[in-house]
Amino acid sequence: MPLSSRETSNGLRRTVVIAGLIVVAVFGALGARLYSLQVGEAERWSSLSENNRIRLQRIPPTRGLILDARGTPLVDNRPAYDVVIVPEDTKDLATTLNRASTLLDLPPTNTENLKKAARKRPAYEGLTVYRDVGWETVVALETRQLELPGVSLEVGPLRTYPFGDFASHLLGYVGEVSGSDLESGSGYRMGDLIGKFGAERAWESYLRGVAGGQQIEVDSLGRRLRVLSRAAETRGNSLVLTIDRRLQQFAEQLLEGKEGAIVALRPDTGEVLAMASQPSFDPNPFARGIRQDEWKALTSAKYDPLSNRALQGQYPPGSTFKIVTAAAALEEGIVTPFSRLYCGGSYRFGKRRYRCWKRGGHGSVNLHDALVHSCDVYFYQVGKQLGVDTIAEYAHRFGLGKPTGIALTNEKPGLIPTSAWKKRRFNEPWYSGETLSVAIGQGYVLTTPLQMANVVAMVANGGKLLRPQYVGRVESPHGEVVEQLEPDVLGDAGLRRSTLHQIREALRDVVNSRRGTGQRSKLPTIDVGGKTGTAQVFKMGRKAVKTEHMARHLRDHAWFVAFAPVDEPEIAISIVIEHAGKGGGATAAPLARDLADFYFALTRGRDYQLTDAGRDAAVSVASLSGPPTAHPETEAMPVEMSDDVRARMLARRGRS
C-alpha cells in the first residue's frame, strides 16, 4: 500500500520524528554518563585501576565424599597446607621458585611448566606449587617470608583415602587437571583437581562441586589486607556405594599375595557387592601430586597394580564357559537332559586328538554329569554340532564380547570369536577344530571376571542381563538423595526356564555332589552353585610338564564362578587367580566359599554359623587396622560376631 493516504503517511512521519528524538535523547544520556565517568570521575576510576588491588580469588570446591553402603567414608577430604606463588608479586618467577625450593628444603619444581601455567591466567592469581606440605615447611615459610615475596600458604581440602589401597581400583584417584579436560570448556582451571581413574573419574561431574570466590584487598606487595566479600563454594555430591566395606575388605584379603580379581554381584539388581583386584595401589600420593619416581615405580611394578583386573583383565574363561555352551546346546535342541555322549579321555577330530582333562575318560555322560565333572569331550562334541557362530550368539546373549557398561573407564570388551571375526582379523577361514576349543572356553575366547560374574548372575536371576552398578545413590552434602539408581536391565538371554533349571541343578552338584569339581566351595548350611575353570595359558605338547616345573607366567589361570543360595540367589561371585598353577577347583573355589560364608555372616547375623575356614579369614579382616581414628563406629567386623569369634580363636590357639 503506497503512502498515499495522507493520514497514515502523516502518522508514520510523526512516529519517525519521535523515534529520531528518542535516539538523540538516549544517546545524549549515554554521552552524559560517559562524560561523568570519563571526565568528571576520571581520577577516581584511574586510581582504582592503577591500584586494582581488589583481587578475585577462586575457592576450589570441596569434592563430594564416597561412602560405603553403610555410610563409612571411603574417600574423604582433609585440610592441607599448599605453597602458593602469586606471579605478579614476584620479580622473576623462576628465581623465586628456585629460592623457595632451597629455603624451604623442598624438591625443585618444573619451572617451565609452572611458567606456562602462569601465562594462561591473570598474574594476580596464585599458582599452587607444593601441595600438602609438612609443618616444618609451614614454619620455614613463616620465618623466611621476607625473602620470598609472593610466596604464601593456603589451606585447602586434600583428597584422602583413609583405607589406603582399599578398593583403589574402584574408587580411583584424582590428579591435577590437564590437556583435554582443560580445553573442554567445562570450567576447569590450571591446578584444579579432577578425577582421573575409577569412580573419581566416572562420577566427576557429581563429585566436583562448584567453585566459590572471594574478593580480597591486597597491598602493593601482594599481602592480603582483608577479605571484602566471599561467595561460598558448593560442595560436590556424595556417592553412596552398593559395596559394604567389610565384604570388600574380606575379598581383598582373600586375594592377598595373589594376582587376580574377585567380583560379587547381587543377581537380581546388578548391584556390585565387592570388586577386588590385586595387586592394588595407594591412591593418596596422586591427590597431593604424585612424584616422578613414585609414578615410575607404579607403572613399572611387576604385576601392574594400576590395572583393575576385574574389568581390564581378559582371560580365557576355560570351563566356566561351558555354562554358555550348555545353554546353547539345550536351547538349540542339540542335546536333551537325557541324551548321553561318550568320553573316552580324548576326542579325535581331523588329524588331532583333543584331550579331556581326565585321562581315563568319563564314560557315558549326560549334560548334568558333563557339567558336574567338567567333561571336555562332551562339550567338544556339542560344540562341533553347534558351530562357532551359534556358540558366539549365545555368548553375546550372556553379555560376553562387549563391555558390561559399568560406570568405570577402560573396561575391556573381551573377545568372542566368530567366523566373520576371524576372516576380518586374520583373513583366514574358520577351522572346525577351533570350534572345539571355543566350546570349552579356550582358543580365542577372552572374558573379564566382571563379565563372567554377569554370566553366573544371569543363570541365577533367570536370564536377565543387568548393568553392574556400584553406586546406589547420590546424596547432596546435606544428605538429601539427589539421584537413586535403579537396576538397569540391558537385555534378556531369552532362555527357557527348563534350560536355566538344568544348568542351575548341574551347578549345584558341581559343588555339592561327591564327585563335583567344585566341592571345596561347599557350605554346610547353604547350597552354593558354581563352576570351576582352568584357563590354559600355554599349550602343552604330548609330554605333560608338572606345574611346579613350569615358569610362573606359563601356568594356568584358576577360575571359579558361583552363586548362592541356589534356590533364592543373593550373591553371584566370579573369581580369577592368575597363574595359580592348580585348577579352579583347588585354588579359586575355596575363596568363593569363604566369600559367600562371610557374606551370609554379615547379612544373616547371629543366626548364621560360620565355617572354621571362614572364621579364620574373618578374624584376619577383623584384626585389620581400620582408619586411624576417624570412624570408630565402623569397625571392620560386625560387633556381635567378632567377640565370639575372637574368643574361639584364642581357645584354639591355646590348644595348639
Next chain:
Amino acid sequence: MRLMVDRRLIAHFDGLLLLTTLTILGLGAMTVYSATYDASSAMHTSHAWRQATWASVGLVGLLVAVFFDYRKLERYAFLFYAAGLCLLIAVPLFGSMGGGSRRWLSFGPVTLQPSETMKLALIILLARLFHHRTHPGGLRLRDLAVPTAVTMVPVLLILGQPDLGTAGVFLFVFASMLLLAGPSPGTLGLLVLAALGAVPLLLSQLKPYQLKRITTFLNPELDPLGAGYHVIQSKIAIGSGGLTGRGYLHGTQNQLNFLPEQHTDFIFSVFSEEWGFVGAIGLIGLYVLLLVRGLVVVNRAKERFGALLAFGVLANVFWQAAINLGMTTGMLPVVGITLPFFSYGGSSLVTLMVGLGLVINVNMRRNSRDRLPRL
C-alpha cells in the same frame, strides 16, 4: 541486470550509511583484536581475523540485499519466517551449549546463532503483516493478533534457551514496528497497561541468576563477585580511560583480564579504556549518525512496507546498542546483549549487515521509474 545499470538506483545508493557502518565495523574488529590480545606473551587469538572474515561475508550479504527490489521480499516473508523457525527449533534438539544455555547450531567449523537470523526474518514478516493492516483512526486490537502471535513463537523459543536479552530485543523491535504501524489511541493505552501488568509476571518467571542480576544492578554491593564485579570492573575500565584514553592495546583493565566477556558483551569498556571520552563519544556519534540517517530513509520510503522494513532493522540496532551501552556504563542491569556491528560474533554481524543492505535498498528504490511521472 537492468537494475545494475539504472543510474537513478546508483545515485540513490546511500554511501554515507554504508561508510558509517564500515567505520563502526573496523573499529570493532580492531577492538576485538585488542580484547583477545595477550600482552604478556604478545600472542593473539584468531578472533579478530575471524571477525574480519565474517565482515567480508556480511559485506557480500549486504550487496546481495541491495541488488533486487526489496518489495519481492514481501512475497517470501512467510518462507523466511518458517526457515528461521526451523533453525530455532533445531537449537534445543541439536544445539551446543555455552555458558549455561543452548543457543548455537554447529555446521562443521561454522556456528550459527539462529536467534539472530530469526530476528531479520521476523522483521520482514512483521513489515508485511503491518503493511496489510491499516485502519482509519489506527490499528485495532484485533489487527494485532497475528503479528503478536508470530512474534511470541520465537520469543518463547529463545526464552527457553534461555536467552533473556535477545528475547527482550525481539519484543522491543516488535513494539517499535507496532508503534510505526500506528495503533489507535485506545489500543495504545491498552498495550501500555498490558506491558505494565506483565512486569510482575515476568519477574516471577525469572531464573534465580537472572533475578540476581537485576537486584545486583539496583544494589551492586550485594554481589561484588558476580555480576556486580563485572559492572564495577567495567566502570573502572571506562572511567580510567579519561578524556583521551590509555592508547590502543594499553588498557590495563582489559589486558589484565579484569573485564569479563571482553570481546563480546563488554567490548565497549575495552574501547573506552583505550580511546577515552573522545573515542567513546565519537563511537556514539557514529551510532547516532547511522540511526538518524536510517530514519531519513524510513521517512522517504515510497510505501509502507519499505518504511516498516527499514524501521524494524533500525529498531534492532538501536535497542541493542542502547541496552549494551547502558549495561557497560552501569545504567542498566547486565543482560547478554552485544554491541551491533562492534562485538565479536558472526551470525549477528552478517544478519545486521544484510539488514543494513535492506535499508539501503529501500532508499535506492524510493522513487523508482514506474512511480515517476513521465516527462
